[in-house]
Amino acid sequence: MRDSVHTIVIGAGSGGLTVAVGLASLGRPVVLIEARHVGGDCTNVGCIPSKTLIRQAEVRGAHDPGGALAEVRRKRDALRARETAEVGAIGHLSLITGRARLAGAQRVVVALPEGGERTLSARHIVIATGARPRMITIPGLPAARMLTSESIFELPQAPHHLAIIGGGVIGVELAFAMRKLGSQVSIVDRGPRVLARHLPDAAAIVAASLRDRGVGVHVGAGVHSYTEASETLWIERDGQVTPLAEVDYVLVAVGRVRNLEDLGLAAAGVRYSPHGGIVTDRAGRTSASGIYAVGDATTTSAFTHSANAQGRRVVQQIAFPWLPVRAPEPCYPSATFADPEVATAGMDQRQIAARYHPALVRRIRVDLAAQTDRGYTDDMQRGVIIVDAVRLTGVILGVTIVAPRASEMISLFTLAIQQGSSLYALYRVVYPYPTFSSGIQKVADAFLRETLPALRGELVAYLRYRWARPIAPAEHPADGF
Amino acid sequence: MRDSVHTIVIGAGSGGLTVAVGLASLGRPVVLIEARHVGGDCTNVGCIPSKTLIRQAEVRGAHDPGGALAEVRRKRDALRARETAEVGAIGHLSLITGRARLAGAQRVVVALPEGGERTLSARHIVIATGARPRMITIPGLPAARMLTSESIFELPQAPHHLAIIGGGVIGVELAFAMRKLGSQVSIVDRGPRVLARHLPDAAAIVAASLRDRGVGVHVGAGVHSYTEASETLWIERDGQVTPLAEVDYVLVAVGRVRNLEDLGLAAAGVRYSPHGGIVTDRAGRTSASGIYAVGDATTTSAFTHSANAQGRRVVQQIAFPWLPVRAPEPCYPSATFADPEVATAGMDQRQIAARYHPALVRRIRVDLAAQTDRGYTDDMQRGVIIVDAVRLTGVILGVTIVAPRASEMISLFTLAIQQGSSLYALYRVVYPYPTFSSGIQKVADAFLRETLPALRGELVAYLRYRWARPIAPAEHPADGF
Numbered sequence: 001m002r003d004s005v006h007t008i009v010i011g012a013g014s015g016g017l018t019v020a021v022g023l024a025s026l027g028r029p030v031v032l033i034e035a036r037h038v039g040g041d042c043t044n045v046g047c048i049p050s051k052t053l054i055r056q057a058e059v060r061g062a063h064d065p066g067g068a069l070a071e072v073r074r075k076r077d078a079l080r081a082r083e084t085a086e087v088g089a090i091g092h093l094s095l096i097t098g099r100a101r102l103a104g105a106q107r108v109v110v111a112l113p114e115g116g117e118r119t120l121s122a123r124h125i126v127i128a129t130g131a132r133p134r135m136i137t138i139p140g141l142p143a144a145r146m147l148t149s150e151s152i153f154e155l156p157q158a159p160h161h162l163a164i165i166g167g168g169v170i171g172v173e174l175a176f177a178m179r180k181l182g183s184q185v186s187i188v189d190r191g192p193r194v195l196a197r198h199l200p201d202a203a204a205i206v207a208a209s210l211r212d213r214g215v216g217v218h219v220g221a222g223v224h225s226y227t228e229a230s231e232t233l234w235i236e237r238d239g240q241v242t243p244l245a246e247v248d249y250v251l252v253a254v255g256r257v258r259n260l261e262d263l264g265l266a267a268a269g270v271r272y273s274p275h276g277g278i279v280t281d282r283a284g285r286t287s288a289s290g291i292y293a294v295g296d297a298t299t300t301s302a303f304t305h306s307a308n309a310q311g312r313r314v315v316q317q318i319a320f321p322w323l324p325v326r327a328p329e330p331c332y333p334s335a336t337f338a339d340p341e342v343a344t345a346g347m348d349q350r351q352i353a354a355r356y357h358p359a360l361v362r363r364i365r366v367d368l369a370a371q372t373d374r375g376y377t378d379d380m381q382r383g384v385i386i387v388d389a390v391r392l393t394g395v396i397l398g399v400t401i402v403a404p405r406a407s408e409m410i411s412l413f414t415l416a417i418q419q420g421s422s423l424y425a426l427y428r429v430v431y432p433y434p435t436f437s438s439g440i441q442k443v444a445d446a447f448l449r450e451t452l453p454a455l456r457g458e459l460v461a462y463l464r465y466r467w468a469r470p471i472a473p474a475e476h477p478a479d480g481f
Numbered sequence: 482m483r484d485s486v487h488t489i490v491i492g493a494g495s496g497g498l499t500v501a502v503g504l505a506s507l508g509r510p511v512v513l514i515e516a517r518h519v520g521g522d523c524t525n526v527g528c529i530p531s532k533t534l535i536r537q538a539e540v541r542g543a544h545d546p547g548g549a550l551a552e553v554r555r556k557r558d559a560l561r562a563r564e565t566a567e568v569g570a571i572g573h574l575s576l577i578t579g580r581a582r583l584a585g586a587q588r589v590v591v592a593l594p595e596g597g598e599r600t601l602s603a604r605h606i607v608i609a610t611g612a613r614p615r616m617i618t619i620p621g622l623p624a625a626r627m628l629t630s631e632s633i634f635e636l637p638q639a640p641h642h643l644a645i646i647g648g649g650v651i652g653v654e655l656a657f658a659m660r661k662l663g664s665q666v667s668i669v670d671r672g673p674r675v676l677a678r679h680l681p682d683a684a685a686i687v688a689a690s691l692r693d694r695g696v697g698v699h700v701g702a703g704v705h706s707y708t709e710a711s712e713t714l715w716i717e718r719d720g721q722v723t724p725l726a727e728v729d730y731v732l733v734a735v736g737r738v739r740n741l742e743d744l745g746l747a748a749a750g751v752r753y754s755p756h757g758g759i760v761t762d763r764a765g766r767t768s769a770s771g772i773y774a775v776g777d778a779t780t781t782s783a784f785t786h787s788a789n790a791q792g793r794r795v796v797q798q799i800a801f802p803w804l805p806v807r808a809p810e811p812c813y814p815s816a817t818f819a820d821p822e823v824a825t826a827g828m829d830q831r832q833i834a835a836r837y838h839p840a841l842v843r844r845i846r847v848d849l850a851a852q853t854d855r856g857y858t859d860d861m862q863r864g865v866i867i868v869d870a871v872r873l874t875g876v877i878l879g880v881t882i883v884a885p886r887a888s889e890m891i892s893l894f895t896l897a898i899q900q901g902s903s904l905y906a907l908y909r910v911v912y913p914y915p916t917f918s919s920g921i922q923k924v925a926d927a928f929l930r931e932t933l934p935a936l937r938g939e940l941v942a943y944l945r946y947r948w949a950r951p952i953a954p955a956e957h958p959a960d961g962f
Binding site: 075411 | 919
């Protein structure tokens with residue numbers, strides 16, 4: 001391996017692999033540096049094991065939780081081995097195990113696991129170091145009883161009573177899965193509700209579904225301490241401390257921390273904030289020339305699919321710098337694999353409030369359980385499509401779907417938003433019967449029903465508020481995950 | 482009720498209800514004539530009971546087939562009662578029970594169930610009489626053992642061994658459901674494969690899934706006779722007669738016949754063929770002035786969602802005749818609720834072959850089981866997305882998806898086809914990870930990988946074949962369902 005290559009990629013997770021494999025297959029010599037496992041979070045501790053667990057929990061239920069967890073590890077290890085072998089077989093791509101840090105212009109120093117260091121240089125350096133679970137301390141809790149979203153898959157059996165600290169996406173997904181595997185599950189969240197980043201209506205449906213399944217949902221509550229003798233987790237709400245009995249494991253899922261320490265970012269002139277991540281432009285360039293960043297380490301991405309999409313842009317920017325990177329960043333959807341699933345596309349409430357006057361936005365809400373025949377045939381308890389659109393024009397701003405396989409339904413909206421399509425276009429689409437997607441027809445119907453009979457008023461409102469200042473303060477860069 | 486109204490609708494199924502309710506809610510006096518039940522096939526013998534059965538079979542499995550069938554009837558009857566009450570409560574809408582026939586210009590005669598006739602007149606007459614199962618005779622088979630897709634829901638228990646004559650959409654959907662409820666199931670089809678109207682690749686996946694579940698699939702075979710004493714159904718293949726043992730019920734699902742007899746179509750000047758149905762233009766107008774047709778009775782529709790879409794067009798044409806009905810008919814998707822589901826959008830193979838030279842069409846095929854991470858986490862056995870697109874431009878012509886909830890995934894393609902979007906547009910969409918929809922990304926990737934490195938050749942081929950005559954003969958009007 002040469003010590004001077006075309007591109008160095010730090011981190012072999014989803015984003016880093018996309019860049020490294022993409023450039024290598026275009027014939028550019030690439031060195032990929034990884035401190036732990038090829039595949040990063042997604043393969044090793046994230047999407048792959050968690051979605052396999054969700055599937056196994058669905059299929060095996062409480063009959064065989066140990067088998068479900070073993071199958072999760074088997075599939076994860078098999079995929080890791082396959083990906084490692086595949087990466088090793090790619091021409092122009094060298095994998096180095098070690099911990100990297102930036103060292104001056106176009107140089108990277110790698111601390112090798114066997115000791116010693118190695119210095120490499122490259123024209124382009126791509127930072128894809130990702131993130132890790134944020135940890136907290138719980139007085140009295142032995143380390144062996146504390147789990148993260150990474151270590152939970154190592155359990156030989158489902159816990160008797162799993163307390164989950166944090167009701168975000170990861171906490172909620174694992175709550176459903178472990179409950180289906182037979183564990184008693186309690187969620188403890190400081191905020192007023194689970195899934196704080198989702199619309200309250202969507203979060204309420206998921207919370208109701210959790211409660212229907214017997215998951216304890218304790219919001220507005222913090223964790224206080226643990227008593228080993230009685231296996232009691234004490235939680236605190238409004239100054240009152242109450243017990244959760246017989247808790248044998250505590251999963252900490254209170255957010256994630258970007259892996260930015262000891263990278264030498266400041267010395268290399270890479271602008272970042274410890275809280276917000278590395279700042280990049282739409283082509284993935286940082287403030288330091290020749291240094292790029294993708295994935296969880298940046299301000300904008302918290303998903304495998306967005307890390308991949310950023311990686312593709314960086315490949316294009318490095319390999320074909322004369323080709324303009326398309327103006328806006330693509331519309332990143334989100335998917336929460338709860339039961340039912342929650343998927344979103346377009347702007348969230350904060351972004352809409354920061355850009356549009358509230359009187360310009362019309363919200364349409366269709367109850368999938370009550371208003372679709374698929375909801376009737378399938379005994380759906382709760383489900384919803386919520387669309388925020390510009391009045392009169394029907395241009396779609398933001399969408400939330402709560403339904404089984406919402407993650408598959410959302411892409412129609414991602415395409416529509418990306419193309420600037422309006423609800424009039426969705427009105428002309430014919431949806432198969434009977435599906436939950438026919439709820440999209442009802443969204444469009446409702447918009448037309450509210451708009452067409454009052455065209456004059458809608459036009460006046462549109463003209464009046466089109467350029468009106470929003471009431472909400474201008475948005476700050478995303479705080480990340 | 483007046484004997485002279487604005488519009489008479491014959492048939493209270495999906496298409497007829499859409500027209501009747503639509504016009505009545507716009508204040509036009511409507512008489513709706515129905516010989517049997519409000520809701521038509523969809524509510525009473527079609528989508529609603531069949532999809533409820535599929536769902537019940539999924540949830541209850543073989544533990545409680547009698548309960549599943551009873552629940553199907555309960556939900557069907559509840560919906561029928563609700564719809565009947567709702568129709569009865571709509572202003573400007575009168576429901577008459579009876580059998581209608583056209584009688585000269587703008588006149589309809591209704592044979593009433595209590596005897597006698599009643600003559601009504603209207604400016605507009607809409608025919609929405611639908612279709613019914615095609616019947617065949619099986620020598621030796623007692624009538625009590627013969628089922629149709631209508632009568633099967635009346636069974637008190639799952640059959641011991643159900644033979645299904647006809648491996649089309651209805652036969653295949655019911656085969657999966659009844660197998661899950663514990664019946665032994667055998668499909669007998671004269672053609673070379675099940676799901677003859679779908680792509681061979683898609684049909685092969687469904688056939689393999691049927692066989693995996695222990696459903697007997699006998700293709701190239703006809704039904705010969707039945708011996709009551711031994712409960713044997715004899716089937717004939719290549720001149721050989723072989724037995725299917727212990728068959729207690731035979732479901733005939735060999736297609737559907739339009740309800741066009743005794744309607745007085747010819748005398749009224751309505752052009753139709755007994756095989757192809759009533760000919761309409763895109764606004765639903767027949768060859769006779771003031772007479773419209775929608776739904777299964779026409780040449781173009783065989784689905785609830787297409788009947789509804791046609792109904793909307795007729796409402797627009799009748800209520801707002803000055804508003805042009807949008808040029809092309811919308812893109813009608815199809816959905817087959819097999820396991821996995823099969824969904825299609827755009828042109829089928831015959832239509833593509835009739836309009837384009839084969840050298841102009843590029844087929845992309847992505848194996849969802851092997852090529853997506855969701856296929857990996859979910860242990861998917863088989864699944865596929867097949868897209869036919871114009872070379873170079875990537876304009877999408879036809880799509881088939883075989884996957885769980887393919888019926889929800891297809892609408893992205895319906896929108897894309899309707900808007901003339903290309904695979905380049907789908908390439909720029911970010912799909913949530915991990916989903917089967919990320920296979921759509923792989924379709925677009927594959928198209929670009931085959932196109933971009935060979936742009937010159939693709940351009941030459943495009944220019945050469947763009948206006949070339951197709952090789953296949955021009956298409957005939959659809960034969961219907």
